[in-house]
Each structure stands twice: as C-alpha cells, then as structure tokens.
Amino acid sequence: xxxxxxxxxxxxxxxxxxxxxxxxxxxxxxLVRSSxxxxxxxxxxxxxxxxxxxxxxxxxxxxxxDQLHYQSVSVKGQIPLRKINRIxxxxxxxxxxxxxxxxxxxxxxxxxxEVFVSPKEVDPFLAALKGGNxxxxxxx
Numbered sequence: 701x702x703x704x705x706x707x708x709x710x711x712x713x714x715x716x717x718x719x720x721x722x723x724x725x726x727x728x729x730x731l732v733r734s735s736x737x738x739x740x741x742x743x744x745x746x747x748x749x750x751x752x753x754x755x756x757x758x759x760x761x762x763x764x765x766d767q768l769h770y771q772s773v774s775v776k777g778q779i780p781l782r783k784i785n786r787i788x789x790x791x792x793x794x795x796x797x798x799x800x801x802x803x804x805x806x807x808x809x810x811x812x813x814e815v816f817v818s819p820k821e822v823d824p825f826l827a828a829l830k831g832g833n834x835x836x837x838x839x840x
Contacts, residue, residue, distance in 0.1 A: 701762065701763050701764070701828050702760055702761070702762045703760060703761045703762070703763075703819045703820065703821060703824070703825050703828075704760055704819070704820045704821075705759040705760055705761070705772070705798075705799060705800045705801070705817075705818050705819065705820060706799075706800065706801040706804065706818040706819060706820040707756065707759075707800045707801060707820075708800065708801040708802055710802070711800050711801060711802065712752070712756065712800075715752050716749075716752060719745055719748045719749055719752065722741065722745050722748075723742065723745040723746070723749070725741075726738045726739075726741035726742045726745055727742060729741075730742055751773075754773065755772065755773045755800075756800065758771060758772070758773060759771065759772040759773070759798060759799070759800050761798075761817055761819055761825065763781070763828045763829065763832065766780060766781050766782070766832050767779060767780050767781060768781060768784070768807070768829065770798040770815065770817060771798060772797075772798035772799070772800075775796060775797065775798045776798065777798075777815070779807070779809050779810075779815070781829060781832030781833040782832070782833050783809045783810045784807055784808070784809045784829065784833055784836050785808045785809055785835075785836070785837065786808045786836060786837040786838070786839065787805050787806070787807050787808070787826065787829070787836060787837070787838050787839070787840070788805065788806050788808075788838075788839045788840070789803070789804075789805060789806075789839065789840050790803070790804060790805060790806035790816060791803055792804070792816065792818075793806075793816050797815070797816040797817075798815070798816075798817060799816050799817055799818035800818060801818035803818070804816055804817055804818030804819070805817050805818070805819070805822070805825075805826075805840070822840065826838055826840065
C-alpha cells in the first residue's frame with residue numbers, strides 16, 4: 701500500500717525562489733549579451749528545477765512485505781513493522797528526513813532509532829502500520 705507525502709508549499713518556496721531568480725538573471729544575460737556563461741547558468745538552473753520537481757514528486761511511503769519503505773530522492777530505507785515501537789506527532793527535524801511538510805509523525809524503532817515522515821493521509825497510514833504490528837503505541 702502506497703502513501704503520498706503531505707506537501708507544504710512553504711517547504712518548496714526556499715528552493716524555487718532562488719533558483720527562479722538565478723534562471724531569470726541567466727536568461728537576461730543569455731538574450732542581451734549572448735554569453736556562453738549565461739547558457740551554462742541556464743542549463744544548471746534547469747537541472748536544479750528538475751531536481752526540485754523530482755524531489756517533490758518522488759517522496760512517498762509504502763507498506764509491503766511487512767516493512768515500511770520510505771523514499772525521498774537520496775533519503776530512503778525500510779523498517780520492519782515488527783521493530784516499530786511507537787509513533788508520535790512531531791515537527792520537522794533539522795535534516796535527513798523523507799518528508800515534505802513541517803508537521804508529521806516521528807516513528808521510533810529498534811532501540812532508539814527514529815525517522816520523521818509526513819503522510820498525506822495519517823489515519824489510513826497508521827492503520828496500515830498497526831495492521832502489521834498491533835503493539836505500536838500511537839500518540840497522535
């Protein structure tokens with residue numbers, strides 16, 4: 701069962717605005733001055749835009765084969781459902797999270813390990829996790 705990530709626009713703006721400004725400046729110099737450096741800057745900004753788009757569309761959570769699989773570009777992994785101890789409501793941690801929202805769920809597993817996720821549909825997500833491990837303590 702696949703669950704899409706909740707997506708906060710405020711999460712995206714700090715990525716898109718600077719890239720957009722860089723693109724517009726490079727476009728100006730490419731059109732007005734015909735600079736090869738501007739052409740390279742245009743190509744780089746388009747690559748960055750694509751990377752942001754990929755990040756935005758390829759962050760999700762999947763429960764299959766009694767494991768929670770999480771994916772967000774380079775942050776990915778899997779957790780056996782039987783190893784999950786508890787789940788709590790949490791705010792976005794500083795780094796290394798497969799999430800696109802500032803509020804979500806902190807999943808604690810295997811003796812102190814944790815991962816922050818932000819499923820779009822929380823209740824079905826929690827039900828699917830508890831379906832694989834009834835001992836999970838949920839504080840939402």
